[in-house]
Amino acid sequence: MRTPFSFLIFFIFSYLFAQESTLSTRVSTFTIQAPQLQSTKKIWVYLPKNYEISSKKYPVIYMHDAQNLFETKSSYAGEWNVDETLDSISAQVIIVGIEHGGAKRIDELTPFTHPKYGGGKADNYLDFIVNTLKPEIDKTYRTKSDAKNTAIMGSSLGGLVSFYAALKYPKVFGKVGCFSPSFWFNRNELHTVMEQTPEFKTKIYFLCGDNEGDADVIPDLENVEKWVNTKRCECKKLNKKVIVKGGQHNEKLWRESFKKAYLWLF
Numbered sequence: 001m002r003t004p005f006s007f008l009i010f011f012i013f014s015y016l017f018a019q020e021s022t023l024s025t026r027v028s029t030f031t032i033q034a035p036q037l038q039s040t041k042k043i044w045v046y047l048p049k050n051y052e053i054s055s056k057k058y059p060v061i062y063m064h065d066a067q068n069l070f071e072t073k074s075s076y077a078g079e080w081n082v083d084e085t086l087d088s089i090s091a092q093v094i095i096v097g098i099e100h101g102g103a104k105r106i107d108e109l110t111p112f113t114h115p116k117y118g119g120g121k122a123d124n125y126l127d128f129i130v131n132t133l134k135p136e137i138d139k140t141y142r143t144k145s146d147a148k149n150t151a152i153m154g155s156s157l158g159g160l161v162s163f164y165a166a167l168k169y170p171k172v173f174g175k176v177g178c179f180s181p182s183f184w185f186n187r188n189e190l191h192t193v194m195e196q197t198p199e200f201k202t203k204i205y206f207l208c209g210d211n212e213g214d215a216d217v218i219p220d221l222e223n224v225e226k227w228v229n230t231k232r233c234e235c236k237k238l239n240k241k242v243i244v245k246g247g248q249h250n251e252k253l254w255r256e257s258f259k260k261a262y263l264w265l266f
Contacts, residue, residue, distance in 0.1 A: 023071045024083035026051075032136060036128040037101070037108065037121075043133065044070060044097035045141070046083050049090050057142045058094045059149035059266060061177070062129060064109060064158035066097030068251060078251040085259050093266060096137055098129065109157035111164045112189040119185070122161050123168075130172050146174070151265055153177030155254045160185060163224065166202040167193055175265045176204040179254050180212060183220035194224070200231035204239045205261045207254075209247020218243060240264055 027046050034041045044066040048058060067074040069082045082095055101108050110119035129152075138145045152162045152173045159181030166176045183190060206225055208217050221241070228239050242260075247253040 021071060021073060022079065022081075022084075024087060026087065027070050027083050032133060034128045034132060036124040036132065037104075039101065039104075041101075041128070041133070042066070042099040044095075044099070045137075046070065046086065046095035046097070047141070048092050048094065049087065051094075051142075055142070057144045058092055059144050059151070060094045060096055060137065060141075061151040061153055061175075061262075062134075062173075063095060063097045063152075064100060064154035064161065065105075066099045069095070069097045078255070080251060080255045080258055082258060085255075086262070089259065089263075091262065091266075093262070094137075094141055094143060096133070098133070106157065109154075109161040110185050111161065111193075112186045114185050117185070122164060125161070126165050126168060129165075130169055134172070147171055148174045151175035151177065153179070153261070155179035155181075156249065157182045157185065160190075163204070164190070164193070166200070166204065167197050170200070170202060174202055176202055177207075177261045177265060178204055178221075179207045179257065179261075180209065180217065180249050181206075181221060181224075183224060184214065184216050187220060190224075191227075194227050197231075200228055201238070203265060204228065205264055206239065206241040207244070207257050207261060208242075209244045209249065209253050211246050212249040214249070217249075 027044055029042055029044050031040050031042050063069055069080045072079050106117060106119040107121040108125040109122060111122040113120035137143060150173055152165050154162045159178045160183060162176050163178050163181060166173050206221055208221055210218065225239065225241055232238060244253060
């Protein structure tokens with residue numbers, strides 16, 4: 001017997017809504033005006049164990065695409081399990097996740113316009129993080145607000161904008177997690193910015209897979225790493241490159257790599 005279409009739709013939605021939330025009780029959300037983006041932003045905040053009963057201050061990691069970090073229901077293709085991972089090692093860090101702007105995601109996470117895909121409004125997005133969101137976070141939570149204790153991390157276009165943030169705001173972000181960065185989007189313009197950058201002191205963790213479906217991802221990453229190495233002695237061990245055998249451009253790779261990246265950065 002053929003299943004009625006309306007029943008099929010009901011079944012699909014019932015299944016989706018029946019999924020249990022994977023969100024830790026250590027995560028809360030709030031919204032904030034983002035005048036630089038002419039919008040509001042939903043922010044997800046993870047607080048470490050014992051935050052409520054301690055008086056100490058904590059380092060902060062700002063992360064993009066918050067919908068994919070903590071909760072399966074809101075994720076596009078699976079979550080990073082950031083909260084469960086940090087809970088499992090009793091990590092002493094605050095995570096600030098910034099939801100992407102949906103259809104405006106490419107605009108927000110790319111520094112320069114691409115001839116085919118547009119974008120190019122990351123300056124406004126980073127202005128929001130640095131001059132609107134970060135002051136609010138530092139006022140509301142017990143943070144270590146200096147660059148040494150402030151990181152920015154993301155994947156794909158989030159990896160691109162995180163590296164760009166380190167170039168533009170070296171006195172704000174002292175650590176970067178650069179996962180599967182889409183350097184191809186602004187390869188030439190980024191090269192120009194790097195050439196105009198006199199020094200680079202940021203600690204940075206580069207990660208990609210060798211099966212990401214983009215033949216340029218590894219050469220692009222290695223070219224950026226070579227530039228970084230021209231700005232400081234490799235003996236300082238301020239950057240690490242990890243290429244995961246079989247790793248694909250997806251949340252599975254980033255989820256399984258997050259803990260090692262966090263432990264190395266901090």
